[in-house]
Amino acid sequence: MKSYYLGLFILCMSFLSMSDTVQARAFRCDSYVIDVGMHKAEVMKKCGLPALRDQRIERRRQSVTQSQGKLVVRPLPVQITQNVVQSEREIEIQIEEWVYNFGAQRFMQMLIFEDGRLKQIQDLGYGQ
Numbered sequence: 001m002k003s004y005y006l007g008l009f010i011l012c013m014s015f016l017s018m019s020d021t022v023q024a025r026a027f028r029c030d031s032y033v034i035d036v037g038m039h040k041a042e043v044m045k046k047c048g049l050p051a052l053r054d055q056r057i058e059r060r061r062q063s064v065t066q067s068q069g070k071l072v073v074r075p076l077p078v079q080i081t082q083n084v085v086q087s088e089r090e091i092e093i094q095i096e097e098w099v100y101n102f103g104a105q106r107f108m109q110m111l112i113f114e115d116g117r118l119k120q121i122q123d124l125g126y127g128q
Contacts, residue, residue: 030046038117057093
């Protein structure tokens with residue numbers, strides 16, 4: 001029950017401090033450097049279980065361009081030229097948000113993973 005209230009507190013604090021969040025490229029868990037691009041298994045091995053973990057599916061549109069027999073996938077928007085067939089498809093991305101609370105002397109860290117890879121790190125506020 002105590003962990004439920006801790007998780008609820010962390011979630012509330014992260015919402016309250018969202019406007020004050022700072023994006024970071026890396027942070028430390030003990031002697032390990034955690035940076036963008038790492039797989040979530042690596043992060044969990046080095047940092048342990050997060051204090052809070054949430055996941056969702058996000059749908060995104062992606063442009064698919066076929067030019068002279070070659071299939072090229074590009075982010076939107078795409079320039080259209082001659083001999084190009086362009087279409088769009090919707091893909092699903094699994095998003096996970098993890099929050100680590102390292103105590104009152106350090107900032108909490110929110111890690112955002114897309115399809116298992118760390119895409120973004122945000123400093124929240126001081127932990128508890």
